[in-house]
Amino acid sequence: xxxxxxxxxxxxxxxxxxxxxxxxxxxxxxxxxxxxxxxxxxxxxxxxxxxxxxxxxxxxxxxxxxxxxxxxxxxxxxxxxxxxxxxxxxxxxxxxxxxxxxxxxxxxxxxx
Numbered sequence: 001x002x003x004x005x006x007x008x009x010x011x012x013x014x015x016x017x018x019x020x021x022x023x024x025x026x027x028x029x030x031x032x033x034x035x036x037x038x039x040x041x042x043x044x045x046x047x048x049x050x051x052x053x054x055x056x057x058x059x060x061x062x063x064x065x066x067x068x069x070x071x072x073x074x075x076x077x078x079x080x081x082x083x084x085x086x087x088x089x090x091x092x093x094x095x096x097x098x099x100x101x102x103x104x105x106x107x108x109x110x111x112x
Contacts, residue, residue: 006057
């Protein structure tokens with residue numbers, strides 16, 4: 001579900017303090033973008049944004065679903081927004097639960 005190697009690489013690149021900020025911004029921005037998903041608001045662009053976010057933080061399953069949905073939206077097909085939201089919720093929970101063990105140097109404030 002989460003590609004922890006990507007998360008570890010990002011942590012190594014930016015350090016614990018910056019990673020805490022990256023995690024907080026990622027979760028806040030992605031939470032808001034997932035809540036705002038709507039087929040009448042350029043869904044393809046919304047999905048492209050979420051796909052990029054998922055790539056950056058290693059949300060593998062969510063990335064795959066966003067990629068498939070983006071292609072569907074580009075062809076005018078119906079996208080299951082509820083499935084996207086559910087996948088993100090599962091991915092987010094796994095991420096937040098796994099952070100303390102995977103990145104013990106990460107400040108606790110980032111994990112919420």
